[in-house]
Amino acid sequence: MRVTQRDIARLANVSQATVSRVLSGDDRVESDIRDRVSKVIREQNYQPDVRAQSLRNRRTGMIGLVIKRPQGGIMNDPFYANLIASIVEQLAETEFHLCVDSAVDNEKHLSLYDEMLRSRRVDGLILVESEASDDRILKLQRDKFPFVLIGNPLHAAEVHSVDNDNVHASEQLTRHLIEQGYHRIAFLGAKTGITVSDDRIAGYQRALRGAQDEHLIFHSDFGSEAARETAREILSMANRPDAIVVLDDFMALGVSAASREFKLSVPRDLGIASFNDSSLCEVVNGGLTSVNLNIPEIVRLSVSQLLDIIDNRATSGPRRILVPSSLSIRNSSKKSEVML
Template sequence: MARRPTIKDIARRAGVSESAVSFALNDRPGVSDGTRARVRRVAEELGWHPNSAARALAGERSGAVGLVLARPAHTLGVESFFLQLVSGIQEVLSAGRTALLFQVVDDIDAECALYRRWWAERRVDGVLVVDPRTQDPRPELLARLGLPAVTVGGTGAPGPLSSVWADDARAMARVVDHLHGLGHRRITHIAGLPGLAHTARRIASLRVEAAARGLGPREVHSVVTDYSDAEGAAATRRVLAEPEPPTALVYDNDVMAVAGSAVAAELGIAVPGRLSIVAWDDSALCRVTHPRLTALVRDTAGFGRLAAEELLTVLAGGPPRTREGEQPRLEPRESTAPPPAAY
C-alpha cells in the first residue's frame, strides 16, 4: 500500500522548509505568493490532504457533518424516503466540500451517546437531527453541548435548534378531503413508528378531520407499525378482517402501501372497486404498481437540500430559525374511487 504523502515530502519536492509548507497550506503570512502557489501545486501532485484529526486538535473545523438514524436497520433498505433525503443533503454538502458522516444506531440513547462522542472528538462540525420525537431529549442535549444542529421534520414552532419542517396536518387534511369527497366513511390510517412527532401529528390531524365530518374513532382510526412492508402487510390483514372493514387505507409510506395493495389482491379485494389506497410518499413503486397508487407528492430531495443549506447557515453563525419545506400535493391515481354502494 502506498504511503500517504506528508508535509516533509511536500517540503522536499518544493525545495522549501516544512514551516513554509505549513504557512502556505494554511493561508498564513510568512511566504511569498509564488512559494504559496508552488507548495499547493506540489501538494496536489502528491495527492496530499489535511489530516482531519490533527485539524480538530488544532481547533479547526472537521469538514464533516453528522446524520444519525435510530430506526430498525431492516426498514432502511426498502424505504425510498431517506435515500431521497440523503441525496438532497449530499448534493449541497458536496458542493461545499463537506463530508457526511452517517451512522445507524439502535435507539435514541445510543444516538445521544454518539453525539457526545462526536463532539468530544471533534469528528463533526454539526449534525442533522431526523425523526423528532414527541418526548425528545436531543434538542436540549445538543444545545447544552454547543453542537450546531438542525432538526429535520420539526413542528415549525420556535425552539433551541433551527429546523426545517413540513405541514403534516395540512397534508392529512388533503387526503381525508379526497377520500371523504369520494364517499368513504370508514378510513384506516396505517401509521409509522409510535413516538415519532410526525406520526403523532398525522394521527391527531386524522382525528380532527374525521370529527369535522361527523366521523368518530369507530369509522376512522390509526394503527402503528415500524414502516416495513412486513408490518404494513400484517396491519392490512388485521384491519380487513374486522367485522366492518375500512373502505379506504392511508399508508405512511410507499412500501407499506404497495404491500397493502398486494394483500388486497391476495384476499380477492379489488382496488379500487372495494378498497381505496393512498400512499403518504410518492415513489417509483407507487407509479409502477397496478393499479397505480394515489399518493402525496413532495420534493424529498429538495427537503434534504433545504436542511443542509440551513445547517451550513448555522455553521456560518446564523441564529436559530424555522423554515417550511414545499407543501405536499395529492396526486390522484387509479387506486382511489368511490366505495361500492353496499359499503
C-alpha cells in the same frame, strides 16, 4: 455585513471548496477559474478571517446523519435513499461530506449521538423524525452543537427546523378519499410520539369531522413487513375500513400486499393513499396516490441553515420553515372512476 467565502463562491459561480483552494494557493485550480475568483475577491475587498480559518482547520469536513431503522431497513426505504442522495448533492459544492450512521433501537441511537459529541467527528448534524420527547435535541442544545431538524420539534421556537405542514397535507389527502366516495377510512401510522405520524393523524382526524364518527387509528413499526402484519389485522375486522391512509409509501407497500392476500380490488374494495411520492408508487398496480413532500427543497433549506450555523452566519434565531407539499393522485384512490 462581512463578506464570506460563500459570498465569493456565489459571485464567482464556483463552489466554496474552490474558493478555499484559491486562497490556499492550490495549483490544481485551473488558471481561468483562479483569475475569476481572485477578481471577485479584489472587487469585494474580501479579507480572510484568520481566527475563522484557524477554527476551520480543526474541522472534520463531515456532516452527520443518524437514522433509526430495523436491520436492513434503510436500503429498502426510498424516503431515505432520496433524502441521502439530496443531501450528498447539496454538499457537493461545499467543503463538506456526509457521514451516515444507523441504529436499530433507541439505546443505540442515543449512544451514537453521545459518541459524536465526544469525538467531534462531525461538524454538524441533520436530525430526522423528531419525537415528542426528544433526548437528541436536548443533548445537542446543552452542548451548543450545530444541528438542523427535518421535522416538527416540540418546542419550535428553540430549534432550527425544516418540514412540511403534515397536518394540512394529511387533511387534504383524507378529504380526497372522502370525495372519492370512501366512507370508512382508517389511518395506519407509526408508534405514538413520532411527531410526523402524530401530525398526520391530527390532519386525518380534522378531515373526518362531520364525515365519519369513528376514528380508526392503528400503529405499526416502520417498514413494509410490519405494516403488512398490521394491515392483516385491519382487513380481518368484521366491519373493515374501505380505505387506509398510510404513513409512508414503504408501509403502503405492505398494505397493498395484504389487500392482495384478502383478494380485495384496489381501489374498488379498498382505497390506499400515503406520503412521500416515491418510486414505490409505481409498484402498486395502477399507481399509488401519495403526497409529494418536495424532499430536494427541504434538504436545500436544511443544509443552507446548517452551514450558516456552522459558519456563525445565522442572521436570526431558530426558526421553523415550512415547505409546500402536493398531492399526486393515482389509481389506488380513484374509486369514483371505477364505480362508473
